[in-house]
Amino acid sequence: MSSIDGVMRRKKLKRFWNGFKNNRMATTGAVILVFFSVAAVIGPVLFPYNPMEFGTVETILQPPSTTYYLGTDNLGRDIFRNLLSGARISLMVGILATLISMFLGTSIGIMSGYFGKTIDSVLMRVTDFFLVIPWLPLVLVLVAILGSSVWIIILVIGLTSWAGTARVVRSQTLSVKERPFIERARAIGADHSTIMMHHILPNVFPLVFANTILVTAVAIISETTLSFLGLGDPTRPSWGMMLHYAFQSGAASSGAYWFFLPPGLCVVLVVLGFTFLGYAFDEILNPKLRRR
């Protein structure tokens, strides 16, 4: 029996893979992300980097050479090595913050849509609050109060970016909960949590999944923004932090392109990769958007 199970699963996977393979946006996004993930995982192992180890007067702001593949920064640190360990920080913050955001957004969205009435009103007013409040000042205040460790930044980004997901999930829940299989579940005696977990969640999940990838892109930008503004964790220099140092030391005006271009391009590429993949998944998983 499990072999039949396996066959069915393989069939479904194959269908998905075919849609994925023929979608240029998906493949581009995937290639970019695989590249950066590999760099983030094995890069810092091959090229270890210590942000507290400064260079000498001779090694500051060196252009790219065979010893320093991408030159050095204003404190004489190797930019290539910094870039690799920065990839780790940026991706980690992006993914973990997204997990928090998705968990909050999905559970609040489903509960709001499923229960309706007072619970819906209360949860949606909270959601509206997070949607309309200017994001940057809120996060600046939160980070300033709570301190700027990586974990605080992850938490703050996660706690402030779930509102859009909650809205989308709620509207989908409103449509799913009216379908007869929910009524059937009630008729056989299923309680609310069973209905939400087994019947509503699987049917809103494709939407959540596509949304997750897009939110990751936003989370990475958010982290970069915070670090660029000087609220990053100085012991774990991310790409945003590198841009912050470059900006502070006037790298752009002094012509030190190797200082600000690599982290800037990396952020753009990773965000682009997530966005491509997010839209492509949306297209593959949502039959209404499928191209003929």
Next chain:
Amino acid sequence: MDNVVELKNLKVTFVAKQSFLKELLMKEQPLVRAVDGVNVTIKKGEILSLVGESGSGKTTLGKAILNLVDIADGEILFQNQVVNFHHKQEVRRFRQKAQVIFQDPYQSLNPKSLIIDIVAEPLEVNRLIKTEAERNERVMKALHDAGLDPPERYLYRYPYELSGGQRQRVAIASALILNPEFIVADEPVSMLDVSIRTGILKLLVELKESKGLTFLFITHDLSLAWLISDRIAIMYLGKIMEIGESDTVIKQAVHPYTQALLEVMPIPEVNRHRQRKVLSGETPNPTNIPAGCRFHPRCPHAFDRCREEEPVLQAARSNHLAACHLIEKETSQENSHD
């Protein structure tokens, strides 16, 4: 015979949604009286068909029996005991004995669940099984009972891989797995191809005979009701108009509404021309039910009393009740002739 389900003056109302302005201006919100005082008993081991036009409240009545919509007034007795829908344990016990088969098998099965999970779900939500093996065994038996053979072929499939008839059999299997006493079948064949209907109907009749199951069969098709049921109840605007043994209701209909429904039943004969008395007008708006007999504006035999006094169900002959003033009128006329 024992009564499985007994409805006493059952009422279900909905608040009609209105525009915001109207809601502000009007003190009272109009009520839709979907089920308006129904008294029915369903006996053990029978199929009772509930026949009515769309909007007659037949589906709402079925849902009310299963507590899927709230009851405004009245009582439901299950196996001669009043069901208290505020008592969680009691509702849970009741739901294990009363199951439902829905109209649309394309919508009533979760598209993201495997067939085995759909069929086993009643066991799981009621925590009635302990081992995986027991679960598999019971699911296979239920699928087999619902006519899906061999059951192993269906376990690990998704609903979209099955045909409409197969899906409806999956829904039936899931209703059977708890060994219920009573099943509400809400138009179980109206979404299926004509060629598949017979199979499903046969299955229901077989289940009635082999397991002694009791069915409330909701349909808009009088000929279908005649074919499979022991008794027929005709519903109009939330009330039972006529109820009795299928043959009597069909062949000796008393109520003008039943007669009108029978008029439009197709008769398989070529070259037969007959005068059809087709009902005029539409079913009235259930927020504004006519005074007196609710059928009088469309009734060809309506007389003064019909406009003033609402008729109650009364015996036209043994085991045959109808809510119509004509019964008394005719008997009194017969008496005066004597």
